[in-house]
Amino acid sequence: MKKDICAYTYEQLQAEIQAMGERGFRAKQIYEWLHVRLAEDFSEMTNLSRELKYRLSEQYEILPVVMLEKQESRLDGTCKFLFRLHDGNVVESVWMRYHYGNSVCISSQVGCRMGCRFCASGIGGLARGLSPSEMLGQVYRLQRIMGERVSNVVVMGTGEPLDNYDSLLTFLRILTGEKGLHISQRNVTVSTCGIVPKMYELAKEHLQITLALSLHGATQEKRKQLMPVANAYELEEVLTACDAYFRETGRRITFEYSLIRGVNDTEEDLRELIRILGSRNCHLNLIPVNSVKEYGLKQPDRKNAQNFKNKLEKYGINVTLRRELGADIDGACGQLRRSYVRTRTEEAEL
Structure with a gap:
């Protein structure tokens, strides 16, 4: 079996x-081709000998990330992509x-398997985690397709990144390393x-990345309604871990809160959010939920969402x-992949 060459850090590739x-400088040349010039085949590596390129192709492979579909919003230019991996599985970015620049959101x-009640990503469960090269491949493929540099990367697409922890760490080290794209950890x-x-x-790694917690409920009971993971970890445990991350890294936590009409946008929810976040050095990101037909949840109207935000600001949060992005396409996490998988299943049943 060939080795996945893009999954190696610079030191491992050396x-x-x-x-x-081979002499040591060859590793630097190959690494640059893979992670700076974004080569997709060994034949592109023009400063390597024919013999070395052949030997590399015999022992290693550059796993393909192939675009299957692209949707572009007419409202704001947001583009959503469906990519096929080497084993036929599909992910979206x-x-x-x-x-401030181009931002990409990738899958991990x-x-x-988290099964959040408002997210299409968990419908059908978990197939597998992505390798570091498959995570990098999404960033690299997007940059090649769009012809522009990526400045910010968000690991917030399909999947739970910390459920794929080792691959995530390798991905972060390659992505932000000075010999690769060298995207700032702060981005x-x-x-x-x-x-x-x-x-x-993750806190003990002392990285300068931003950790975003999917909160979505300001009480343990509300989180349990929306997020099965709350059955394993109490809200107070999670908040204490957030505080530890801030102490270790100096990086404030971002709390993600999907606003769902009549579910977590009430006056009581507002009071509880103020209670748990009012004394913390953090940022709260309110996200009007995208409609997922399997769940039947609805977003609040813009006026009510703005009022919710204004009341929080009065208490210093x-x-x-x-801003809603991709509202006229399959913008929510997992929607495009879910649509593709459902269509393929229906075709196979005919």
């Missing part, structure tokens, strides 16, 4: 190339343009629904109401 009997798993956000032990592990 060891591999030296084991082949999003390209978003902001005034094929499917998800990387990793989302979690609150896997407490892994939150403590740093809060934003996320």
